[in-house]
Amino acid sequence: MKYLIVGLGNIGPEYANTRHNIGFNITDELVRQLDGSFSNLRLAYYSEVSFKGRKLHVIKPTTFMNLSGKAVNYWMHDLNIPLENVLVIVDDLALPLGKLRLKLQGSSAGHNGLKSIEAICGGQAYPRLRFGISDNFAKGRQADYVLDRFGKEEQPELPALIDRSVELIKSFVTIGPAQTMTAFNK
Numbered sequence: 423m424k425y426l427i428v429g430l431g432n433i434g435p436e437y438a439n440t441r442h443n444i445g446f447n448i449t450d451e452l453v454r455q456l457d458g459s460f461s462n463l464r465l466a467y468y469s470e471v472s473f474k475g476r477k478l479h480v481i482k483p484t485t486f487m488n489l490s491g492k493a494v495n496y497w498m499h500d501l502n503i504p505l506e507n508v509l510v511i512v513d514d515l516a517l518p519l520g521k522l523r524l525k526l527q528g529s530s531a532g533h534n535g536l537k538s539i540e541a542i543c544g545g546q547a548y549p550r551l552r553f554g555i556s557d558n559f560a561k562g563r564q565a566d567y568v569l570d571r572f573g574k575e576e577q578p579e580l581p582a583l584i585d586r587s588v589e590l591i592k593s594f595v596t597i598g599p600a601q602t603m604t605a606f607n608k
Contacts, residue, residue, distance in 0.1 A: 424477040425595050426501060426508045427452065428494055430535040433484050441555040442568040445511035446482050447580075448553065448587045453480055455588060464500075465493035476595045479503065490535040491542030498543065505543065509594055510550040511587070512536060513568060517554025519576055520583035522590055524551055524603050549599060553587060 429449030430442075437443050449469075453460060456471035456478070466481035479501050483493035498508055506526075512533060517523060527547040530536035540546055559567035572580060586606075593602040 423475070423595070424479065424501065424503055424507065426494070426498055426503045427478050427480045427591060428490070428497075428508065428510045429480070429482045430487060430490055430510060430512045431482060432487050433482075437569065439571050440569050441513055441572060442487065444513045444553045444555065444584075448511050448551075448584055448591075449480050449482055451584050452478075452588045452591055465496050468497070473592055474596050478595060487535040487538075489538055491538035491540070494539050495542045505548045508543075508548050509591065510536070510539060510548060511591075512550055512552055513555045514552035515555060515557045515564070515568070517552060517556070519554055519556045520579060520586075521554035522551065522587060522606050523554075524549065524590060524594065524599065524607055526599055526603075549594070551587065551590060551594075553583075 427449060429445035431437065431446035432443060453469045453471055456473055458469040458471035460467040460469045465485055466483045469480045471478050471480065479497065481493060481497050483490045485493045494508065512535060516531060526549050529546060530540055590602060590606045593605060
């Protein structure tokens with residue numbers, strides 16, 4: 423069984439550790455825990471790791487968020503991975519900080535990375551791990567908020583929340599989406 427795990431974010435030091443880059447942070451931790459490393463390959467930073475007999479192909483697109491679908495489509499087809507085995511990790515304004523929600527399909531909810539994946543990969547029927555970043559921003563300041571780093575009061579919580587996200591990914595690839603949703607979507 424093989425999977426494509428996609429952490430969404432933007433490349434470059436100015437975006438490191440921002441709310442919008444939580445997908446990068448989670449995939450970094452997944453690959454670290456499984457003793458892998460990333461290489462800069464076509465359209466993405468790429469790593470191949472194994473977990474309990476499953477091969478995980480992990481990417482962080484280098485296309486910037488709004489063109490994420492281009493990288494996902496390339497790697498999905500290059501590795502011959504069906505859409506239901508592609509797990510996209512994304513920030514979500516509609517969820518409180520650290521709330522995790524695994525969904526097997528759904529709308530982009532206005533998220534440009536998901537919009538790109540839907541447009542290029544053929545629809546909304548792919549699993550996604552939504553990581554809550556809350557919506558604590560003033561009206562009209564959404565872009566500034568998602569491109570800002572987590573606040574001082576949020577930072578101490580992040581390592582445990584990222585670890586829980588990694589556990590969700592490991593659960594997804596071993597026991598499947600239904601049991602994973604029961605365990606994590608509380």
